[in-house]
Amino acid sequence: MxxxxxxxxxxxxxxxxxxxxxxxxxPAGAKLLMLYGGGSIKQNGIYDQVKEALQGFxxxxxxxxxxxxxxxxxxxxxxVIKDEKIDFMLAVGGGSVIDGVKFLSSAALYEGDNPWxxxxxxxxxxxxxxxxxxxxxxxxxxxxxxxxxxxxxxTQEKFSxxxxxxxxxxxxxxxxxxxxxxxxxxxxxxxxxxxxxxEQYMTYPAGAMLQDRIAESIxxxxxxxxxxxxxxxxxxxxxxxxxxxxxxxxxxxIQKGVPTDWAIHAMGHELTAMFGIDHARTLAIIAPSHYRYxxxxxxxxxxxxxxxxxxxxxxxxxxxxxxxxxxxxxxxxSLDIDTRLSxxxxxxxxxxxxxxxxxxxxxxxxxxxxKALTPDDVEKIVEMSY
Amino acid sequence: MxxxxxxxxxxxxxxxxxxxxxxxxxPAGAKLLMLYGGGSIKQNGIYDQVKEALQGFxxxxxxxxxxxxxxxxxxxxxxVIKDEKIDFMLAVGGGSVIDGVKFLSSAALYEGDNPWxxxxxxxxxxxxxxxxxxxxxxxxxxxxxxxxxxxxxxTQEKFSxxxxxxxxxxxxxxxxxxxxxxxxxxxxxxxxxxxxxxEQYMTYPAGAMLQDRIAESIxxxxxxxxxxxxxxxxxxxxxxxxxxxxxxxxxxxIQKGVPTDWAIHAMGHELTAMFGIDHARTLAIIAPSHYRYxxxxxxxxxxxxxxxxxxxxxxxxxxxxxxxxxxxxxxxxSLDIDTRLSxxxxxxxxxxxxxxxxxxxxxxxxxxxxKALTPDDVEKIVEMSY
Numbered sequence: 001m002x003x004x005x006x007x008x009x010x011x012x013x014x015x016x017x018x019x020x021x022x023x024x025x026x027p028a029g030a031k032l033l034m035l036y037g038g039g040s041i042k043q044n045g046i047y048d049q050v051k052e053a054l055q056g057f058x059x060x061x062x063x064x065x066x067x068x069x070x071x072x073x074x075x076x077x078x079x080v081i082k083d084e085k086i087d088f089m090l091a092v093g094g095g096s097v098i099d100g101v102k103f104l105s106s107a108a109l110y111e112g113d114n115p116w117x118x119x120x121x122x123x124x125x126x127x128x129x130x131x132x133x134x135x136x137x138x139x140x141x142x143x144x145x146x147x148x149x150x151x152x153x154x155t156q157e158k159f160s161x162x163x164x165x166x167x168x169x170x171x172x173x174x175x176x177x178x179x180x181x182x183x184x185x186x187x188x189x190x191x192x193x194x195x196x197x198x199e200q201y202m203t204y205p206a207g208a209m210l211q212d213r214i215a216e217s218i219x220x221x222x223x224x225x226x227x228x229x230x231x232x233x234x235x236x237x238x239x240x241x242x243x244x245x246x247x248x249x250x251x252x253x254i255q256k257g258v259p260t261d262w263a264i265h266a267m268g269h270e271l272t273a274m275f276g277i278d279h280a281r282t283l284a285i286i287a288p289s290h291y292r293y294x295x296x297x298x299x300x301x302x303x304x305x306x307x308x309x310x311x312x313x314x315x316x317x318x319x320x321x322x323x324x325x326x327x328x329x330x331x332x333x334s335l336d337i338d339t340r341l342s343x344x345x346x347x348x349x350x351x352x353x354x355x356x357x358x359x360x361x362x363x364x365x366x367x368x369x370x371k372a373l374t375p376d377d378v379e380k381i382v383e384m385s386y
Numbered sequence: 387m388x389x390x391x392x393x394x395x396x397x398x399x400x401x402x403x404x405x406x407x408x409x410x411x412x413p414a415g416a417k418l419l420m421l422y423g424g425g426s427i428k429q430n431g432i433y434d435q436v437k438e439a440l441q442g443f444x445x446x447x448x449x450x451x452x453x454x455x456x457x458x459x460x461x462x463x464x465x466v467i468k469d470e471k472i473d474f475m476l477a478v479g480g481g482s483v484i485d486g487v488k489f490l491s492s493a494a495l496y497e498g499d500n501p502w503x504x505x506x507x508x509x510x511x512x513x514x515x516x517x518x519x520x521x522x523x524x525x526x527x528x529x530x531x532x533x534x535x536x537x538x539x540x541t542q543e544k545f546s547x548x549x550x551x552x553x554x555x556x557x558x559x560x561x562x563x564x565x566x567x568x569x570x571x572x573x574x575x576x577x578x579x580x581x582x583x584x585e586q587y588m589t590y591p592a593g594a595m596l597q598d599r600i601a602e603s604i605x606x607x608x609x610x611x612x613x614x615x616x617x618x619x620x621x622x623x624x625x626x627x628x629x630x631x632x633x634x635x636x637x638x639x640i641q642k643g644v645p646t647d648w649a650i651h652a653m654g655h656e657l658t659a660m661f662g663i664d665h666a667r668t669l670a671i672i673a674p675s676h677y678r679y680x681x682x683x684x685x686x687x688x689x690x691x692x693x694x695x696x697x698x699x700x701x702x703x704x705x706x707x708x709x710x711x712x713x714x715x716x717x718x719x720s721l722d723i724d725t726r727l728s729x730x731x732x733x734x735x736x737x738x739x740x741x742x743x744x745x746x747x748x749x750x751x752x753x754x755x756x757k758a759l760t761p762d763d764v765e766k767i768v769e770m771s772y
Contacts, residue, residue: 001561001626003401008394014643015389175387207623209610210630213603221596237593240387244596244643257400257630 001208004256010144011170014244016236018172019046022053022090025132025170030088032059033081035101037093039063044180046136050092060084065093068151068158068272068279069100071116074107078115081108081129089131091168094185095140095192098133099148102166105129118161119150125163132170136177138243139189139280141196141250143171151273158269173247178229178239186233187335188280190226193246194219194331195264195283202291203259203369205300215254216308221245223309226335259369264290266367267382270355275345284332284339289384291325293377294368341386352382387594390642396530397556400630402622404558405432408439408476411518411556416474418445419467421487423479425449430566432522436478446470451479454537454544454658454665455486457502460493464501467494467515475517477554481526481578484519485534488552491515504547505536511549518556522563524629525575525666527582527636529557537659544655559633564615564625572619572628573721574666576612579632580605580717581650581669588677589645589755591686601640602694607631609695612721645755650676652753653768656741661731670718670725675770677711679763680754727772738768 013021026032034050041047051059062077080086081104091101105128107115117123125146135143142148147162178186201215222245228238248254267290268282277285291298299321306312306324315323332339341348356379359367367373373381399407412418420436427433437445448463466472467490477487491514493501503509521529528534533548564572587601608631614624634640653676654668663671677684685707692698692710701709715725727734742765745753753759759767 001401001623001630003404005397005399007397011391011393012642013391015387018389207626209623209627210603210607210634213606214600214634217596217599217603220599224595237387237595240593240643241595244387248596248600256398257626 001211001257002206002259006252006256007164008144008167008252010167010251012144012173012247013170014173015240016174016176018174019049019134020053022050022132022134022172023056026054026057026088026090027130030057031084031086032057032088032090033062033077033084033086034059034090034092035062035065035077035097035104036091037063037065037067037097040180041092041136044136044177046092046134046177050090050134054090060086065097065100067096068149069096069103071103071119071150071152072154074100074103074150075115077104078107087129089129091131091133092136094135094137095142098135098142098168099140099150101131101133102128102142102146102148103150103161105131105166106161106163119159123161123163125161125165128163128165130169132172133168134172134174135243137181137185137189138173138178138246139185139192141193141247143168143173144247144251149269156273158273171247173243175236175239175243178243179234181233183230183233183336186229187337188278189246190222190229190242190335191284191332191337192280193249194222195280195287196249197222197254198287198328199262199264200255200258200260202298202301202305203261204297205304206258208257211254211256211258212304216305218245218249218254219305219309223331226331230335261369263367263373266359267355267378270358271341271351274351274354277344281337281344284337285341285344285385286381288325288329288339289381291328293381293384294373295321297370341382348386351386352379355379355382387597387643388592388645392638392642393550394530394553394638396553396637398530398559398633399556400559401626402560402562404560405435405520406439408436408518408520408558409442412440412443412474412476413516416443417470417472418443418474418476419448419463419470419472420445420476420478421448421451421463421483421490422477423449423451423453423483426566427478427522430522430563432478432520432563436476436520440476446472451483451486453482454535455482455489457489457505457536457538458540460486460489460536461501463490464493473515475515477517477519478522480521480523481528484521484528484554485526485536487517487519488514488528488532488534489536489547491517491552492547492549505545509547509549511547511551514549514551516555518558519554520558520560521629523567523571523575524559524564524632525571525578527579527633529554529559530633530637535655542659544659557633559629561622561625561629564629565620567619569616569619569722572615573723574664575632576608576615576628576721577670577718577723578666579635580608581666581673582635583608583640584673584714585648585650586641586644586646588684588687588691589647590683591690592644594643597640597642597644598690602691604631604635604640605691605695609717612717616721647755649753649759652745653741653764656744657727657737660737660740663730667723667730670723671727671730671771672767674711674715674725675767677714679767679770680759681707683756727768734772737772738765741765741768
């Protein structure tokens with residue numbers, strides 16, 4: 001087991017009706033900005049529940065934060081925060097809204113001239129404007145971590161940011177929200193969370209026996225609830241386990257004491273930037289090729305995963321590891337998630353070269369758990385994903 | 387899954403050499419009180435490492451906190467804290483020292499006349515004097531939770547206390563400390579942590595699929611590392627997984643969203659108070675009888691446990707559940723832990739009646755996950771444990 005530090009101070013309020021408990025989590029007298037996305041919360045009743053709970057608070061609103069939260073839109077919200085002297089934010093949405101609010105939390109207190117520097121210069125945010133969240137779409141885990149990914153259309157870029165100051169003060173997780181999520185987004189959420197676990201697990205054995213088992217627990221639970229959630233998103237038990245699994249998949253716990261990969265995300269982000277493919281689907285496109293290409297370095301964990309998560313046994317290590325990749329692909333297919341780039345776009349030719357060049361231009365640090373992947377490797381992996 | 391709230395702000399510093407990082411976790415200029423037990427830390431080098439790390443801080447010391455931290459001893463430490471205007475405490479020890487420091491954290495800021503009221507009147511501590519810990523004995527999980535158990539010899543009583551103000555600010559977990567722990571205490575630690583998981587797991591199915599699997603992960607890991615730790619406590623990988631499993635067993639995570647039992651602890655505490663039997667061993671005495679007596683209400687989870695944790699399958703539910711109890715007993719025996727009261731004391735006759743009467747005298751609220759156990763049930767369970 002590797003040395004690690006772990007601290008996660010976010011308070012979780014989980015279950016039916018927890019939105020009504022918002023007032024006890026927000027400082028009395030705070031001037032609030034409530035931020036949300038395209039307005040689906042007005043259809044599914046969450047907007048009304050939140051407004052009802054916040055009676056007595058001064059609440060301003062900012063809507064229209066898009067999927068892959070867009071820098072230019074966030075700058076408008078930042079102006080509201082500063083002009084109106086907002087002292088607490090409430091993100092009501094999925095990972096995009098929450099990530100956008102994390103950027104705002106950092107930017108509101110940032111002392112530099114240009115908030116873009118937070119992203120381009122990888123500023124670690126130690127203190128942010130406090131915020132809470134009401135999660136409406138289980139997937140990214142952003143509700144219980146301190147990281148965010150922000151996009152800029154203008155330059156087709158996606159940047160990660162974070163820091164210990166960016167944990168939500170609290171997050172409300174009411175699994176009843178799952179009932180109104182479209183099937184496509186449910187499939188995305190399951191795929192996203194599942195791949196989060198894979199990125200922190202599918203490396204090489206590091207003697208972190210407990211972390212391995214907890215990671216496997218999350219994947220087993222996602223596999224078990226996936227068909228139930230897709231079939232009937234109002235199945236509360238399935239929805240609750242889906243929601244809590246997504247949070248646990250990326251709240252820091254399973255990444256501690258182990259090597260982590262994240263190359264799938266790095267390549268996937270480029271596919272979203274280039275083609276607008278849903279984040280989760282880019283992960284499903286890259287993951288199988290990534291594991292096939294890096295088979296020799298990952299085969300022990302692939303085999304362990306095949307055995308413990310998919311009950312594949314009684315084969316050679318290599319056969320078992322190969323079966324692990326196959327089962328992963330089939331799991332994505334069972335969710336109606338395609339796993340080849342050519343199934344999403346006709347104009348995929350040259351993508352591998354473009355992505356590889358972009359990585360090189362940005363300054364190459366190596367990808368993967370060994371930081372050993374080169375731009376040439378990336379080119380080959382993306383090409384295998386066509 | 388039941389509704390829940392979860393927040394755990396303790397920062398964990400895990401791994402080799404983490405004691406050297408103490409200074410960055412303690413407020414500059416703080417006047418420190420370092421508290422420890424009987425002095426084993428002077429033999430195993432931990433005392434020297436801590437003192438070395440704390441150079442430059444004003445450090446007072448209070449030693450002699452006994453196993454089952456004793457109220458009268460703690461009052462002496464409380465006097466030092468007040469007289470010397472201590473503003474940060476460092477607990478260096480196992481669960482007893484850390485629990486004692488939690489009582490002091492509460493008592494130092496308590497505004498009532500009599501600190502005993504914190505225990506007898508079940509005061510919930512919202513704010514305590516800040517403290518950190520250096521864990522020297524994996525077992526209780528106290529290093530990452532906000533609860534404590536305090537004893538009073540004079541009255542043969544053990545009381546629980548806690549509150550959100552009693553989380554350690556940080557805990558240093560260096561698995562190298564395991565190397566110098568005597569076999570008897572290692573066996574106790576494994577048994578204690580294992581039973582902590584059982585108390586939060588062995589109830590009735592509540593649709594908390596992820597929590598179940600994480601609980602099973604901790605038990606599987608403890609079972610896997612137990613023989614390695616006992617055989618060679620300097621096996622770092624085994625020690626690290628043992629240590630992290632003990633912490634995860636009682637940091638709040640697996641008790642959220644599920645019913646919990648804790649009747650084994652309630653009865654076990656009485657055995658420690660009456661006979662001075664090690665805490666962990668009292669749990670091993672009570673657990674099998676408790677599960678046999680409450681078989682009908684727990685058989686589904688017992689069977690699930692037998693299958694997933696012990697790989698016992700292809701039997702009827704009842705047979706599988708029975709096998710689960712048997713495997714638990716055998717696991718304790720494999721650690722040289724006896725599971726009958728008569729193996730610890732010759733004067734066990736009448737114990738069941740005494741314990742049952744004590745519960746009645748204190749005001750009976752019901753024990754177990756259904757709060758349905760009566761004093762009469764307790765009498766029978768303890769009798770079955772003779």
